[in-house]
Amino acid sequence: MNATQAQPASIIGIGNVEKKDDGVGVLLVEALREELEAGTWAPGGTRDLALVSAGTDSLLAAAHAASGRWVILVDAARMGLAAGECRMFSPGDAALAARDSGLSPHDADLAEALSLITTLGCGDRVRILGIQSEDMGDGRGLSRRLQARLAEMQTRIKEEVGQLP
Amino acid sequence: MSKATTLRIEVPYVTRVEGHGNIVIDMREGKLVTSHLEVVEPPRYFEAMIKGFSYVDIALITSRICGICSVGHQMTSLKATEKALRIPVTDQTVVLRKLLTYGATMQSHLLHIFFLAAPDLLGVPSVVPLAASHPDVVKMALRMKKLSNDICDKLGGRTIHPNRLVPGGFTKLPSTAELTWIRDMLANQMVPDAKASLELLKTLAGKFPAFERETEYVGLRDAAEYGFYDGQIASTDTGLAPVDDYLSITNEFVVPHSTAKHCRHARSSYFVGALGRFNNNFDLLNPLARKAADELGLKPIVKNPFLNSAAQLVETFHVVEESLKLLDQLIARGVREEKPVVPDKLREGRGAEATEVPRGILFHDYTYDNRGQVVKANCIIPTTQNTQSIDDDMKELVPWMINKGMTQEQMTLTLEMLVRAYDPCISCSVHFLDVEFRK
Numbered sequence: 001m002n003a004t005q006a007q008p009a010s011i012i013g014i015g016n017v018e019k020k021d022d023g024v025g026v027l028l029v030e031a032l033r034e035e036l037e038a039g040t041w042a043p044g045g046t047r048d049l050a051l052v053s054a055g056t057d058s059l060l061a062a063a064h065a066a067s068g069r070w071v072i073l074v075d076a077a078r079m080g081l082a083a084g085e086c087r088m089f090s091p092g093d094a095a096l097a098a099r100d101s102g103l104s105p106h107d108a109d110l111a112e113a114l115s116l117i118t119t120l121g122c123g124d125r126v127r128i129l130g131i132q133s134e135d136m137g138d139g140r141g142l143s144r145r146l147q148a149r150l151a152e153m154q155t156r157i158k159e160e161v162g163q164l165p
Numbered sequence: 166m167s168k169a170t171t172l173r174i175e176v177p178y179v180t181r182v183e184g185h186g187n188i189v190i191d192m193r194e195g196k197l198v199t200s201h202l203e204v205v206e207p208p209r210y211f212e213a214m215i216k217g218f219s220y221v222d223i224a225l226i227t228s229r230i231c232g233i234c235s236v237g238h239q240m241t242s243l244k245a246t247e248k249a250l251r252i253p254v255t256d257q258t259v260v261l262r263k264l265l266t267y268g269a270t271m272q273s274h275l276l277h278i279f280f281l282a283a284p285d286l287l288g289v290p291s292v293v294p295l296a297a298s299h300p301d302v303v304k305m306a307l308r309m310k311k312l313s314n315d316i317c318d319k320l321g322g323r324t325i326h327p328n329r330l331v332p333g334g335f336t337k338l339p340s341t342a343e344l345t346w347i348r349d350m351l352a353n354q355m356v357p358d359a360k361a362s363l364e365l366l367k368t369l370a371g372k373f374p375a376f377e378r379e380t381e382y383v384g385l386r387d388a389a390e391y392g393f394y395d396g397q398i399a400s401t402d403t404g405l406a407p408v409d410d411y412l413s414i415t416n417e418f419v420v421p422h423s424t425a426k427h428c429r430h431a432r433s434s435y436f437v438g439a440l441g442r443f444n445n446n447f448d449l450l451n452p453l454a455r456k457a458a459d460e461l462g463l464k465p466i467v468k469n470p471f472l473n474s475a476a477q478l479v480e481t482f483h484v485v486e487e488s489l490k491l492l493d494q495l496i497a498r499g500v501r502e503e504k505p506v507v508p509d510k511l512r513e514g515r516g517a518e519a520t521e522v523p524r525g526i527l528f529h530d531y532t533y534d535n536r537g538q539v540v541k542a543n544c545i546i547p548t549t550q551n552t553q554s555i556d557d558d559m560k561e562l563v564p565w566m567i568n569k570g571m572t573q574e575q576m577t578l579t580l581e582m583l584v585r586a587y588d589p590c591i592s593c594s595v596h597f598l599d600v601e602f603r604k
Contacts, residue, residue: 018229052314052318052324053323053324053325054324054325055232055323055324055325055326056232057232057314057324057325059276059280059307059310060310060311060314060324062307063307063308063310063311063314064311066303066304066307066308066311067307067308067311112291112293115293116292116293116296116303119293119296119297119300120296120300120303120304121300
């Protein structure tokens with residue numbers, strides 16, 4: 001692959017850092033941002049790479065996908081796996097329960113955002129890294145098992161970026 | 166309307182608004198017994214939560230009151246803290262804060278217009294079917310939203326809950342290249358998209374219910390510019406009042422049907438939000454915004470609450486134009502390296518401040534001790550100020566709809582549209598009295 005031809009991409013962390021493991025997506029994006037700014041990670045040569053801490057605004061994923069960017073969405077998930085295990089999937093790979101009309105200013109939930117992305121025909125540009133959560137209670141900081149695998153998750157995201165066109 | 170009219174409407178969970186609110190209408194033999202927006206969210210306790218915290222942490226904590234107005238909460242909080250502790254800020258800090266405020270306003274207004282209000286006007290239940298029937302419109306809306314979020318990211322360090330704003334300034338400043346990018350994107354992308362949005366809204370203007378109610382409109386008014394970041398409290402009924410006197414405007418009271426407090430001033434209720442600002446600042450609109458208002462037929466005093474969404478589009482033009490002016494000035498003189506101002510000495514003090522967030526005027530009021538720790542706080546959120554206005558609108562809207570011969574289904578939808586027109590943050594509106602019993 002010619003690095004100079006790398007296409008624009010966005011890594012979008014979803015979640016609430018005040019809800020323990022729910023914030024893992026945001027924390028990963030911020031860790032990657034620090035690596036990028038420190039120069040310890042140089043993804044894809046001249047690739048236009050956006051690192052976005054979206055909080056609970058899942059609609060931002062749709063905004064980035066609709067603008068023609070590749071999107072890697074990072075979010076805590078309940079997938080029936082062991083805590084801290086990750087799975088990369090596409091919007092079409094999983095059945096997510098979307099509320100049909102529940103969109104609100106604060107929390108277009110991920111299922112709604114993915115439904116929008118699919119309807120707009122942008123689903124093939126979106127990859128989702130689901131991270132099995134353990135503790136979604138109030139408070140900051142990840143559960144021990146997620147914290148222990150944070151570096152592994154960062155590596156997984158970097159690998160995915162490396163595989164993008 | 167027949168004297169025998171009996172009507173019961175219950176919407177147990179109003180959708181496309183933030184938080185949980187119910188609409189309850191009860192009319193018996195032509196008499197309206199109940200017409201309420203019931204707010205059933207639990208109290209948030211932020212004012213109690215921040216007691217004892219240092220002034221450096223307060224804006225970061227209170228920005229968590231709201232995920233959509235996080236920038237507005239930070240601005241208001243910082244201004245109140247700086248006033249209380251007499252921390253000066255530079256002109257450059259004020260300009261950057263205004264730019265961030267305008268970016269957040271664009272983001273919120275566009276989200277409301279396209280994703281929350283437009284489905285009603287286009288006869289679909291949500292934006293998802295709209296994406297199938299009007300993909301270009303949804304893509305344009307997402308493009309505008311993305312740019313607004315990018316502005317907040319470049320200026321504040323994050324799209325929401327920015328982390329570069331601290332008392333006295335910014336921990337990291339945007340580069341001139343980033344400011345130039347924002348300016349070019351606003352001029353070359355946002356302005357044409359806003360114009361296309363205006364053309365679209367003009368075709369839908371007839372879909373807004375033609376309901377009007379006389380009321381009081383409240384918003385910030387600055388002598389030099391349309392009130393967003395600073396100014397005095399302006400009322401269409403009583404004129405100007407200093408922000409320090411905000412309690413004489415808000416006059417909070419409790420009602421049995423709502424966990425959110427209600428407010429009243431010169432009348433039984435008042436309206437804050439885009440129409441509150443528009444009706445008090447019309448003469449200060451920038452040219453494109455003024456033209457948009459003219460084309461939408463908006464002229465003060467606009468008395469139709471449903472047109473709050475239309476006023477939001479007018480304001481979108483205004484904040485884009487205002488941002489372009491500020492960016493041109495800032496780019497021309499270059500970004501100066503500045504560190505946040507740190508107070509020489511901490512001392513006791515109280516500061517009440519206000520800014521306009523997308524949903525209306527927001528007040529933060531802190532009292533600090535001589536260690537710079539909060540001893541008392543009060544935050545009055547726009548939706549708290551609007552809840553009584555929604556109830557009062559419903560009181561007149563229900564007979565209006567009956568006289569129009571609407572079906573119950575049409576009335577239910579219209580009531581939901583009314584609540585959505587206020588663009589409420591229901592969970593943000595829930596704060597509680599801080600009670601201290603005398604010994």
